[in-house]
Amino acid sequence: MNMKRDIYEDVQLLKTGPARFWMLVLVISLLIIPFMLPNYSVYLINYMAINIIVALGLNILVGYTGQISLGHAGFFAIGAYATALLMIHLSIPFLLALVVAGLIAGAFGFLLGLPALRLEGPYLAIATLGFGMAVAQIIARVPLFGGHMGIEAPALDLGPLTVKGDKQIYFVIMPIAFFLTLAARNIVRTRVGRALTAIRDSDVAAEALGVNIAYYKTLAFAISAFYAGIGGGLMVFVLGFINPNAFDLIMSIMFLIMVLVGGPGAILGSILGAIVITFLMVKLDTIQTVPIIGDFLIFLSDTFFSRSGLPNISNIIFGVILVSIIIFERMGLYGIWLRIKIYWRTWPF
Amino acid sequence: MFTQLIITGISIGSLYALMALAMSIIYKTSHTPNFAQGEMAMISTFVAFALQTTYQFPLGIALLGALLFSLILGVVIEFCFLRRAKNPTIVDLIVMTIGIQLIIQGIAGWKWGAEQKDFPFLDLDSQLVHFGDVVISHLNILTIGTSLVLMLLLYLFFQHTRMGTAMRATQQNEVAAKINGIRVNRIKAFTWGISSFVGAVAGLFFAPISTLDPYLMWEPLIKGFAAAVLGGMTSLGGAVLGGYLLGIIENLFGAYISLEFKSTVAFVIIVLVLWFRPSGLFAKHYQRKV
Numbered sequence: 001m002n003m004k005r006d007i008y009e010d011v012q013l014l015k016t017g018p019a020r021f022w023m024l025v026l027v028i029s030l031l032i033i034p035f036m037l038p039n040y041s042v043y044l045i046n047y048m049a050i051n052i053i054v055a056l057g058l059n060i061l062v063g064y065t066g067q068i069s070l071g072h073a074g075f076f077a078i079g080a081y082a083t084a085l086l087m088i089h090l091s092i093p094f095l096l097a098l099v100v101a102g103l104i105a106g107a108f109g110f111l112l113g114l115p116a117l118r119l120e121g122p123y124l125a126i127a128t129l130g131f132g133m134a135v136a137q138i139i140a141r142v143p144l145f146g147g148h149m150g151i152e153a154p155a156l157d158l159g160p161l162t163v164k165g166d167k168q169i170y171f172v173i174m175p176i177a178f179f180l181t182l183a184a185r186n187i188v189r190t191r192v193g194r195a196l197t198a199i200r201d202s203d204v205a206a207e208a209l210g211v212n213i214a215y216y217k218t219l220a221f222a223i224s225a226f227y228a229g230i231g232g233g234l235m236v237f238v239l240g241f242i243n244p245n246a247f248d249l250i251m252s253i254m255f256l257i258m259v260l261v262g263g264p265g266a267i268l269g270s271i272l273g274a275i276v277i278t279f280l281m282v283k284l285d286t287i288q289t290v291p292i293i294g295d296f297l298i299f300l301s302d303t304f305f306s307r308s309g310l311p312n313i314s315n316i317i318f319g320v321i322l323v324s325i326i327i328f329e330r331m332g333l334y335g336i337w338l339r340i341k342i343y344w345r346t347w348p349f
Numbered sequence: 350m351f352t353q354l355i356i357t358g359i360s361i362g363s364l365y366a367l368m369a370l371a372m373s374i375i376y377k378t379s380h381t382p383n384f385a386q387g388e389m390a391m392i393s394t395f396v397a398f399a400l401q402t403t404y405q406f407p408l409g410i411a412l413l414g415a416l417l418f419s420l421i422l423g424v425v426i427e428f429c430f431l432r433r434a435k436n437p438t439i440v441d442l443i444v445m446t447i448g449i450q451l452i453i454q455g456i457a458g459w460k461w462g463a464e465q466k467d468f469p470f471l472d473l474d475s476q477l478v479h480f481g482d483v484v485i486s487h488l489n490i491l492t493i494g495t496s497l498v499l500m501l502l503l504y505l506f507f508q509h510t511r512m513g514t515a516m517r518a519t520q521q522n523e524v525a526a527k528i529n530g531i532r533v534n535r536i537k538a539f540t541w542g543i544s545s546f547v548g549a550v551a552g553l554f555f556a557p558i559s560t561l562d563p564y565l566m567w568e569p570l571i572k573g574f575a576a577a578v579l580g581g582m583t584s585l586g587g588a589v590l591g592g593y594l595l596g597i598i599e600n601l602f603g604a605y606i607s608l609e610f611k612s613t614v615a616f617v618i619i620v621l622v623l624w625f626r627p628s629g630l631f632a633k634h635y636q637r638k639v
Contacts, residue, residue: 068440115620118627121439122382126578127623129571130616137613249567253447260444305459312458312563315451322448326441327433 013185030174034167043166044282046238049177050231051274055258056184056267057227062256063264064188065220066200067116068125071132072228072255077247078135079105079229081145084236087154094156098176102229109225113218132252140244150243153236166238173234180227185267187223196220197265228255254281257318260325263334272333277318284314352483354600360489361558362596363496367551368566368573369580369588370500371544376582377520378540380439381431384446387570388453389426389545390552391563393419395457397553398468398561416549423545427538458563465560492554499550500589503543507585516540568612572599575619581629590631 014020034042054076061067082101086092092100112131116124139145156163156172163172187193195216198206207213236242254277262273288294288310301307329335368386375383397415400406406414430449434441476487507513518526519536527533548566555569576595580587595615603611622630 062440066438066440068443115624115627119623121380122376122443122574122582123578123623123627123629125382125443126574127620130575130619133571134613134616137610141609253451256444256447301459306462309459309462312455315455315458317455319448319451319453319455322444322451323430326437326445326448327430330441 013182013189027178030178034170039166042170043238044278046166046170046173046234047282048275048278049173050234050238051255051258051278052271053177053180053234054228054231054255055262055270055274056181057224057231058255059259059262059264059267059270060184060187060196060227061220061224062259063266063269064193064196064200065217067217067220068121068256069128069221069224070125070249070252070256071112071128071130071135072224073247073249073251074132074135075105075109075225075228076232076235076251076255077139077242077244078108078225079232080236080242080247081139081151081232082229083233084151084153084242085144088151094158098230098233101233102226105229105232106222106226109228110218110222112225113221116221117214117217129249129252132247133249136244136247139247145244148243148245150241152241153239156237163237169237173238176230176234180230181267181271184227184270188267192216192219200265254318257322261321261332263332266331266334268337269332269334272337276333280317281314284317285311287313350604354604355597356483356485357489358597358600359593360485360492360596361600362593363493364551364555364569364592365572365576365595366589366592367496367499367547368569369576369592370503370585371548371551372574372577373580373582373585373588374540374544374547376577377585378516379427379431379442379537381442381446382439382574382582383544384443384570384574385426385449385453386544386548386573387552387566388450388457389419389422390548390555390569391566392453392457393422393545393549394468394552394556394561394565395461398466398556399461412553415553416546419545419549420542423541423543424538426545427541431541432534432537454563461563465562468556468561488554488557495550495554499547503547503585506543512536512539572615575615578619578629579622581631584629584631587629587631591629 014023033045037045054072058069058072061069079101082104083094083097086097086100087094112128115127119127140148145151156169158172163169188196195206195211198209198211199213199216199220203213258273258277259270260273261277262271263269288298297310297313298307301310325332331338368390371390372383372386375381375386393415396418397411400411400414401408426449430445431442434445437445478485478487478490507517515526515531515536516539518529518531519533519540523533526536551569551573552566556565559565572595573592576591577588578591579595580589580591582588595618598618599611599614602614
């Protein structure tokens with residue numbers, strides 16, 4: 001075991017040679033993936049990348065700062081609508097619009113963070129939940145936002161290039177997701193991240209040690225909302241249209257599931273969680289076509305339940321996942337990964 | 350017109366009050382904000398529906414069966430899920446009840462399908478009583494009456510029975526209750542049962558004015574939660590008052606200001622109230638210690 005000599009060594013981004021090597025492999029494979037896969041898979045990967053962005057942001061709030069948000073669909077919606085409207089009505093270029101939309105979402109996050117300073121537990125849960133629902137309801141009723149019909153995505157222009165099709169959008173989304181992952185990693189391994197973790201572990205003790213709680217809590221809300229806003233802004237172009245009905249409580253809950261299934265308080269966890277949950281969200285809709293399990297489920301539906309209600313099985317599965325995560329593995333997938341890693345490192349002891 | 354709005358506000362508010370009461374009862378004993386409350390009530394209502402239409406039981410038996418089911422459901426959920434979590438934080442508990450909520454919703458949706466059903470029980474919404482120019486439906490009267498009776502019974506139960514006293518003891522100080530020979534776990538399970546029962550009553554009265562589907566109790570749950578938070582989560586009287594207040598304010602707002610934003614106003618009120626009184630209107634705010 002080599003000793004660490006100073007703090008810079010401790011907070012290094014990539015600590016060992018193998019880590020640098022695998023990072024390189026990851027970057028190269030991310031670059032060639034879209035050329036190897038069919039369109040639909042690339043669409044799925046885009047969707048995953050967006051959820052990774054949102055999950056990372058939510059993790060900074062939930063996993064690192066120990067707050068809870070049931071309203072992230074609201075920030076997601078704000079980001080999506082702000083991007084689309086800025087591009088349509090003010091013809092602002094895409095990247096600028098995306099950043100501005102993220103900042104608008106971040107500003108709302110800051111505002112929600114203000115009352116949240118004095119709230120905890122159920123009070124915070126209901127306040128954020130109320131915020132999320134209010135955003136969706138207000139968007140649905142204001143004519144500028146296209147009402148219940150929603151709005152179509154504007155053309156995605158990057159300078160002289162027009163990006164269209166899932167594979168081209170991939171090259172817009174993936175670099176942003178990669179960059180934001182690095183940014184999240186940097187946030188949590190530096191001063192800010194340590195302050196947030198201190199607040200999570202004990203806010204009174206953190207305050208006694210000189211951490212400015214008001215500043216860091218609202219900052220956590222703002223960062224988290226910024227991430228969700230960027231995710232929303234990218235989602236516009238993956239879906240091609242947005243309507244307010246999508247941004248409901250279920251969406252906020254799904255973001256929360258991603259963070260918790262992946263493992264709160266771990267960047268890698270959010271990435272894993274977002275990938276797994278997005279995959280399940282898409283694939284569970286067609287579970288009856290899976291060979292053995294599907295037949296068994298159809299048999300169950302016909303004898304005890306109803307065939308028309310079969311899609312509801314995804315709710316049961318997500319519910320079971322949430323409950324078992326809390327009961328059996330609080331650290332989520334990241335915890336399992338850690339345990340496997342430590343098992344092999346110390347093998348055969 | 351104004352009196353009319355107040356009366357219908359009280360009627361819907363009494364349902365919010367029952368949901369708020371159910372959530373406060375659980376929150377006081379086990380510090381769990383129960384997001385599954387609405388779904389527990391929803392599936393109990395579905396049980397009443399199934400007993401009445403599928404199995405052709407008379408209405409009274411169907412209702413009793415549903416209430417009994419809700420009681421057992423509450424106990425089972427506490428026993429199987431909540432008790433199994435080791436040293437949960439409040440976030441863990443919130444997440445867990447959301448999980449339970451998804452499970453129940455999935456099961457109900459799988460069993461009864463997502464399409465909406467009419468609950469034939471009590472066709473009272475169309476029978477009206479006139480007091481001067483105020484019109485009240487039989488259903489409104491029954492809702493208000495039943496909820497008042499239930500609240501009175503709950504009050505008597507908490508104040509004057511051994512079980513109620515044990516529950517209050519557990520709420521005040523779990524360790525001290527344990528030392529005095531109260532089986533805290535068992536008390537918690539019963540609390541969940543009672544709370545589930547109270548919620549189921551709200552569900553049975555909400556189904557006739559809405560349509561019976563797996564999303565039946567979404568709105569009452571959130572409004573009930575809002576009402577409980579408004580009242581302060583730890584004060585049962587506050588939760589009831591919060592429910593009535595919310596029902597009346599919402600109705601008045603819908604009539605005089607904007608019908609479109611009627612259901613949004615609840616959240617705006619919550620955020621405003623919490624801004625000034627972080628623990629709700631009627632509860633003392635405790636500063637947590639290290």
